[in-house]
Amino acid sequence: MDLTGPAWRKSSRSNGASGNCVEVADNLPEVVGVRDSKDPSGPALVFAPHAWRSFVRQVRTR
Template sequence: MRAAPDLSTAVWRKSSYSNNEGGVCVEVADEIPGLVPVRDSQRPHGPALLIPHHAWAAFIAGLKGERPAGR
């Protein structure tokens, strides 16, 4: 089992579907090799989900109605 990456210096960005009215938003961080950290923007010091990059790519492709690469 590998250790969780240090996210203390991660640069987080909100979903492009988020607004500034305090709604339910998710944030993702880039530049973590092989992983896409995801967290609740209303709980920035709470836990983050660590999603493998290939699974995140398939998830986004599914949202866009595309087929993931390699399938």
């Protein structure tokens, strides 16, 4: 999967004090990338946009 040009941003729910940060790139065509900010050169998960929206919607209701 080509992840060229992601604009990574930290999740508003990340806790910067403890280093538990998730970064999201939602500017990619047809996918949303998610990675661990402590390991920016490491692997990234990719989700279809509808799957990511569903995940975020579920998290917000909890």
